[in-house]
Amino acid sequence: MRYLAEFFRYRDLLFWLTIKEIRVRYKSPLLGVLWAFLVPLCLSATLWIIFTRIIPVPMGKQPFFLFVILGIFPWNFFAQSVSTGTTSVLEAGALIKKTAFPKALIPLSVVAANFFNFLIALVVVIGFVAISSLAVSRWVWLLPVACLLGFVLTAGVVFFTAGLQVRYRDIKYLVEIGLLVGFYLTPIFYPLGLIAKAPPLLQSLYLLNPLVSLVELFRATLLGSTSGGILGSVWSVLGTATALSAAVFVVGLLVFRRRESGFADWVLG
Amino acid sequence: MGDIRLRGLSKVFAVSHEKPTLLRELMPRLMRSARLESRWALRDVDLDVAPGTSLGIVGPNGAGKTTLLSLIAGVLKPTSGTVHVDGRVATVLALGSGFHPELTGRQNVFLNGAILGMSTREIRRKLDAIVAFSELEASIDAPLRTYSSGMQLRLGFAIAAHSDFDILLLDEFLTVGDVAFQEKCLRYLEAARAQGKTLVMVSQVSALIEQLCDRAVLLVEGRLAVDASPHEVTDLYLQRSLDRHAQRDDASVRELDMMRQQLSRRVMSERFCGESVRRRAGTREGTGAIEISGVEFLDSADQPQSVFQTGDRCTVRARFIVRRAIPQARFGVAIFREADFAYVYGTNTMADGLTIPELAVGMGEVRLTIEPLWLLDGAYRVSAAWWDAASVVASDDPYAEASPYDYHIGAYAFQVIGPPGAAGVCYLPHQFDAADAGEAPSATLCVVINTGDPLMIGQDRAGSSRPARCVRIIREDGLECFSVLARGPVRIMQLNLLPARYWVCVDDRRPQELLVRPGRLEHGCVSLGHRWSLHCPGPQEALMEARPL
Numbered sequence: 001m002r003y004l005a006e007f008f009r010y011r012d013l014l015f016w017l018t019i020k021e022i023r024v025r026y027k028s029p030l031l032g033v034l035w036a037f038l039v040p041l042c043l044s045a046t047l048w049i050i051f052t053r054i055i056p057v058p059m060g061k062q063p064f065f066l067f068v069i070l071g072i073f074p075w076n077f078f079a080q081s082v083s084t085g086t087t088s089v090l091e092a093g094a095l096i097k098k099t100a101f102p103k104a105l106i107p108l109s110v111v112a113a114n115f116f117n118f119l120i121a122l123v124v125v126i127g128f129v130a131i132s133s134l135a136v137s138r139w140v141w142l143l144p145v146a147c148l149l150g151f152v153l154t155a156g157v158v159f160f161t162a163g164l165q166v167r168y169r170d171i172k173y174l175v176e177i178g179l180l181v182g183f184y185l186t187p188i189f190y191p192l193g194l195i196a197k198a199p200p201l202l203q204s205l206y207l208l209n210p211l212v213s214l215v216e217l218f219r220a221t222l223l224g225s226t227s228g229g230i231l232g233s234v235w236s237v238l239g240t241a242t243a244l245s246a247a248v249f250v251v252g253l254l255v256f257r258r259r260e261s262g263f264a265d266w267v268l269g
Numbered sequence: 270m271g272d273i274r275l276r277g278l279s280k281v282f283a284v285s286h287e288k289p290t291l292l293r294e295l296m297p298r299l300m301r302s303a304r305l306e307s308r309w310a311l312r313d314v315d316l317d318v319a320p321g322t323s324l325g326i327v328g329p330n331g332a333g334k335t336t337l338l339s340l341i342a343g344v345l346k347p348t349s350g351t352v353h354v355d356g357r358v359a360t361v362l363a364l365g366s367g368f369h370p371e372l373t374g375r376q377n378v379f380l381n382g383a384i385l386g387m388s389t390r391e392i393r394r395k396l397d398a399i400v401a402f403s404e405l406e407a408s409i410d411a412p413l414r415t416y417s418s419g420m421q422l423r424l425g426f427a428i429a430a431h432s433d434f435d436i437l438l439l440d441e442f443l444t445v446g447d448v449a450f451q452e453k454c455l456r457y458l459e460a461a462r463a464q465g466k467t468l469v470m471v472s473q474v475s476a477l478i479e480q481l482c483d484r485a486v487l488l489v490e491g492r493l494a495v496d497a498s499p500h501e502v503t504d505l506y507l508q509r510s511l512d513r514h515a516q517r518d519d520a521s522v523r524e525l526d527m528m529r530q531q532l533s534r535r536v537m538s539e540r541f542c543g544e545s546v547r548r549r550a551g552t553r554e555g556t557g558a559i560e561i562s563g564v565e566f567l568d569s570a571d572q573p574q575s576v577f578q579t580g581d582r583c584t585v586r587a588r589f590i591v592r593r594a595i596p597q598a599r600f601g602v603a604i605f606r607e608a609d610f611a612y613v614y615g616t617n618t619m620a621d622g623l624t625i626p627e628l629a630v631g632m633g634e635v636r637l638t639i640e641p642l643w644l645l646d647g648a649y650r651v652s653a654a655w656w657d658a659a660s661v662v663a664s665d666d667p668y669a670e671a672s673p674y675d676y677h678i679g680a681y682a683f684q685v686i687g688p689p690g691a692a693g694v695c696y697l698p699h700q701f702d703a704a705d706a707g708e709a710p711s712a713t714l715c716v717v718i719n720t721g722d723p724l725m726i727g728q729d730r731a732g733s734s735r736p737a738r739c740v741r742i743i744r745e746d747g748l749e750c751f752s753v754l755a756r757g758p759v760r761i762m763q764l765n766l767l768p769a770r771y772w773v774c775v776d777d778r779r780p781q782e783l784l785v786r787p788g789r790l791e792h793g794c795v796s797l798g799h800r801w802s803l804h805c806p807g808p809q810e811a812l813m814e815a816r817p818l
Contacts, residue, residue: 013383020380024371095367098360099384100343168291261346264339265282 003257006102014105014112021113033120040121044069044128062223063132069125070222071188071215077118078154078211079179085110085158086165086175093267103260104253107162111155119147129222137224139234146217149245153210156249163256166266186211192230207231210244217241270356271320271435271467273341278314278350280336280491281307310336312491314350320435321465323458325478325499327506328488334471337488338438341469356435356467359385361426361442368421370414374405377413378428385432395431402457403427404450423450430457437461439470455480473523475503525715531787532770536746539612539769539792546603546652547610550679559598559628559655559674560590564681566651567636579687579696582640587653589635589675591806595628597658598674600635600803603792605679606694607648611748613694614644615792616799619658623801631806639799643696643765645751646687650679693742693751695795699761715782716773720789720796724761726773738776742783745770750794765796 007014026032044065051057051065058064085107089096092106122143165171186209187194195203206212213231220234231237311333318324326334339345340352342360367381378399382392392399400409403423405416413421426442442454458481462468472478478485478499485502487495487509495502507524567584568574577583585602601617616637618625654676687696718724726740740759741752750766753759768787772780789796 010383010386012387012389013380015389016376016380016383019376020369020372023376024369095384097339097344098342099367100358101384101386164291170290174291264345 003102003104003253007105007108010101010105013101014109017105017109018112018116021109022116025113036117036120037124039117040069040073040124043072044124047072048128062134066125066129066132066134066223067191067219068189069128070219071186073118073121073125074150074215074218075183075186075188075211077114077121077150078157079183080117081111081114081154082157082161082175082179083172084114085154086161086172088158089162089263090166090169090267096263096267103263104159104256107158107256108155111151111158114154115147115151118150122147125222134223137220137222139221139224141221142217142234142238143221145238146214146221146241149217149241150214152249153214153241153245156245156252159249159252159256163252163259166263167259182209182211185209186215188215192216196230203230207240208244210241210248213237213241213244271465272355273316273318273436273467273469274351274353275314275316275341276351276353278311278316278337278340278352279309279348280311280333280340280345281348282310283307309491311340311347314491314493316486316493316496318467318469320356320467321462322484323462323468323482324470325482325485325502326469326471326488327473327475327478327485327502328494332488333491334488335440336491338440338469338471341436342438354436357386357433358436358438359429359432359434360438361429361440368413368425371412373412374409374416374424375400377424378409381425381428382432385429387432399424399427399431402430402453419447419450426454430461434466436467436469439468439472441471441473475507478503525717525784528717528784528787529770532768532784533745535787536744536769539794540746542603542615542792543605543610543612546605546612546650546679550610550650552678553676553680554678555655555673555675557675558591558593558595560592561653561655561675561677562588562590562632564588564651564653564677566681566683575682576684576686577642579643579645579685579691580641582638583642583683585637585639585651585653587635588632589655590632591628591630594630595657595674598625598628599656599658600625601652601654601656602637603652604644605650605652607650607682610650610679611694612793613649614795614797615652616790616797617656618801618803620790621801623803625658625803625805629806633803633805635805636802637799638802639797641798642685643698643795643797644685644687645691645693645696646685647694648682648684651681651683652679653677653681690754691752693749695751695765697742697751697761697765698763699753699759701756701759715784717784717786718764719786720767721763721765724764724783726759726761726775739774741774742766743772743774743780744794745772748794767791767794767796769794 022032026035047065047068051068052063056064088107088110089103095106096103161171161175185206192212195206198206207230216231216237217234220237231240314333314337326337328334336345338360340347341354342358343352343354367384368377369380372380375396378396379389379392382395382399383389387395400406403420403426405420405424408416408420416424422442429437437458439458455477458468462481468481470478470481482499485497485499486493487502487506495505497505564585564587565573566575566577567586568577569582571584574583587600587602599617599619601615601620603615604613605611606613655674656676657672657674716724738754739752740755742750744750750771764785766785767789768785771783771785773783774780
C-alpha cells in the first residue's frame with residue numbers, strides 16, 4: 001500500500017513519462033491524435049467490410065464485426081503494452097542508473113501511453129456501435145470499470161515481465177510466444193459459448209485467462225449481453241474479471257518490487 | 270538536514286560476460302554455467318558529511334566514485350553497510366540521462382524536474398528562471414536532439430540548480446560547456462555553499478575540487494584512502510597517478526597532454542624569438558629615450574673579458590643615458606648561440622620581480638651577474654634592451670615585444686670554453702654514480718620535474734647491469750641541450766633546464782620523456798643563477814637584488 005502511495009507522490013513524473021512515451025511514438029502532437037484515430041478506424045472499417053460484405057457471419061441481432069472489434073481493441077492494448085513494456089525497464093538504463101524514483105513508473109508509463117491510444121480506439125468503437133443503431137446497453141455505466149480493470153490487469157502483467165526481463169534477457173521471447181498463444185486462447189474471433197463442449201477441467205483452465213472475462217466484460221458493457229452463458233450473468237463476469245485482474249496486479253507488483261533494488265546493477269547503459 | 274552518514278559501505282557488482290538469461294539460470298549445466306565474477310566497487314567505506322560541507326571525491330577511473338554517489342543518491346542499494354541521508358537530494362544528471370531527444374527542451378524540463386521530485390506546478394513556477402539560467406531562451410521549444418552536448422548540460426544544471434535540495438550531487442559535471450557558463454555554475458555552487466547546502470562532487474579537475482570543496486577524499490580501488498584538505502588530496506592524487514603507470518590513467522594523461530601542449534607552445538615561441546633575432550642581428554631599434562651607450566662582459570675581477578670558462582662568473586655591464594624622465598622601464602638581456610641562434614637564456618628585471626624606480630635624466634649602469642655561467646663550448650651573441658614596462662604589463666603574451674627605448678639586437682658577443690666530454694648548450698652539474706639511487710624513475714615512461722630538481726639517468730631497470738656510455742638530453746625541437754660521456758648512471762644534481770618537453774637518450778635505448786613543469790618566467794633553455802645591480806639617476810642612487818636559483 002505504501003508503495004502505491006509512492007506512485008501517487010510521483011504522479012507528476014508518471015504524467016510526464018507518459019507524455020514522453022506518446023510524444024516519442026508520434027513525432028508531432030496533432031499528427032499523433034490523428035494516427036491514434038486512424039489506426040482503429042482503418043482496422044474497424046476493414047473488419048466491417050470483411051464481416052458484412054465478404055463473409056457475413058450470422059450472429060443473432062449484433063453485427064459480428066462489432067463483436068470482433070470489441071475483442072480486438074482490448075487485446076491490442078494488452079498485447080502492445082506487454083510487448084513494449086517488457087523491455088522498457090531494461091532500456092531505461094541511464095535513467096535508472098542515475099536517479100532514484102519508483103522504477104515501476106517506467107512500465108506504468110508505457111501502459112498509460114498505450115491506454116491513451118486504447119481510449120481513442122474506444123471512441124471509434126463507440127462511434128461504430130452508435131451507427132449500428134443498437135439500443136444503448138444498460139450495462140454501459142460499467143465501461144469505465146472495464147477500462148480500469150484492463151489497465152490494472154495489463155499493468156500487472158507488464159510489472160511481472162519487465163521485472164524479470166532486467167535479470168533474464170530471454171523473457172521477451174517467452175512473452176512473444178505467450179502473446180501469440182494468448183491471442184487464440186482469448187475469445188476474439190469466436191464466441192465464448194463455443195467452449196461449452198470442452199471438458200470441464202480444460203474449461204476452467206481456459207477461464208483462468210484473465211483476458212477472457214475482460215473481453216466479455218467489454219462486450220457486455222457496449223453490446224448489452226455476454227456471448228454464451230459460460231460465465232453467467234454480467235455481474236459474475238465483472239466479479240471474475242475483477243478478481244483475476246487484481247490477483248495478477250498484486251503478483252506482478254510484488255515480483256517487480258522484489259527485483260527493483262537490483263535493477264541498477266543489471267540494466268543496460 | 271543535509272547530512273550524510275555512511276557506515277561500512279560495500280558494493281559488489283556481478284560481472285557477467287554473457288547476457289544473463291532464464292534458460293541459463295534454470296539449466297546451468299546445459300548452458301555451461303555463466304561465469305559470474307564479482308567486483309568490489311566499494312569496500313568498507315565510512316564517511317560522515319556534515320551539513321553545509323562541500324566534499325570532493327577524487328580517484329582514478331574505476332575507483333568507485335560514481336558508485337559512491339549512486340549509493341548516496343539511493344540509486345544503488347549497498348551490498349552491506351548503511352546509508353543515511355537526511356534531506357532532499359538532487360543530482361546534476363550525467364549527460365543525456367533523464368532527457369529524451371524527441372521532446373522539446375521545455376518538455377524535458379518538466380520530465381527532468383519530475384524525476385528530481387518537483388511537482389508540475391513547482392516547475393511551471395520556476396520555468397522562466399530555469400530557462401534564463403540555461404540561456405536557452407531561443408531554442409527551448411526545439412527538440413532536444415538538436416541541442417549540442419553543452420546545451421544539454423546547461424539545461425540539466427539549470428534544472429538541478431532550481432530544485433529545492435539539501436544535498437547536491439555532481440558527477441563530472443563541468444566537462445562540457447563554455448567558459449562563461451562554467452563560471453556561472455561555479456558562482457552558483459559558491460552561492461549554494463554559502464547557503465549551507467551540502468555539495469558532493471566527483472571531478473578529475475583538481476582546480477575545481479580545490480576551489481569549491483572544503484574537504485576531499487581519495488578513493489582507491491573502492492577504499493577510502495585519504496580524507497584531508499582538497500589541496501592535499503589533489504596533490505597526492507596527481508603525484509600518485511604520475512608515479513604509478515602515469516600513461517595508463519586517463520586523467521593524468523589528459524593533464525600531461527595539456528602540459529605537453531603548453532610546453533610545445535613555449536618551445537615554438539623560443540624558436541621564433543631566435544629566428545627573429547638572427548634576421549635582425551646587429552641592428553638597433555627604439556625611441557632613444559634611454560640610450561644604451563655600451564655593453565661589456567666582465568670577469569670575476571671586474572675586468573672586461575670576451576672568453577669565459579664554463580662555470581665562471583660573468584657580468585654583463587650596460588651603461589646607459591636617460592634622455593628624459595621615464596616612470597616605468599625594464600632592462601633585459603638575452604643570450605643566443607651564435608651557430609644557430611638558439612635562444613639560450615633571457616631574463617629581465619621585471620621577470621625577476623625587480624621594480625625599477627622612476628628614472629631621472631642622467632647616466633647610469635646596470636649589471637647582470639651570472640654565476641655560474643653554465644654554458645658549454647661555443648660563441649654566443651647577446652641582446653640588451655631597455656623597454657617600456659607599461660606596454661608589457663598590458664599584454665598577456667610573455668613573448669610580445671614591448672616598445673623598446675633602445676634595443677641592441679644580438680649586438681654583443683662572448684665565447685665559452687667548455688669542459689671536455691660534454692656537449693650541447695648548457696652544462697648540468699652532475700656526478701657519475703654507481704650506487705643505486707632511490708629516486709630513479711626507471712619504471713615510468715614520462716618523468717615530470719621542476720627546473721632545478723635532481724635527476725638520475727641511465728639506471729637499468731634491474732640495477733646497472735650495463736653501464737651507460739652516452740647520455741643526451743634533447744629538447745622536443747631537436748636542440749641538443751646536454752650530452753655527456755658517462756661510465757655509469759648519471760646523477761644530475763640540478764637539472765637547470767627551463768620548462769619544455771625533453772627526451773633523455775641513453776645510448777641507443779628508447780628515449781625517455783622528460784617534462785619540466787611550466788611556471789618559469791625566464792626565456793631560453795637553461796636557467797642561470799644571476800643577480801642584478803643597478804646604478805641609476807634618480808632619487809634612489811643604487812638598487813640591488815639577488816636572485817639565487
